[in-house]
Amino acid sequence: METTTLTIKGMTCMGCVGSVTRVLKAAPGVREAQVTLEPGQAKVEYDAALTSPAQLKAAVEDAGYEAA
Numbered sequence: 001m002e003t004t005t006l007t008i009k010g011m012t013c014m015g016c017v018g019s020v021t022r023v024l025k026a027a028p029g030v031r032e033a034q035v036t037l038e039p040g041q042a043k044v045e046y047d048a049a050l051t052s053p054a055q056l057k058a059a060v061e062d063a064g065y066e067a068a
């Protein structure tokens with residue numbers, strides 16, 4: 001397992017945090033996702049054989065938030 005921390009912009013409330021958490025946990029290869037509003041971050045534990053930080057960012061962006 002690998003761990004990465006994404007910076008996420010555009011989250012304004014706990015509903016957004018829930019949405020990002022759901023999207024990340026639903027992504028292939030994600031074992032665990034911990035999202036915080038302040039600061040806007042997602043700590044993601046993932047299987048590098050199944051996904052990558054770029055794919056995780058794309059999933060967050062598809063949900064309407066900015067990820068870096």
Ligand SMILES: [Cu+2]
Binds near residue numbers: 012013016
């Ligand atoms: Cu919100």
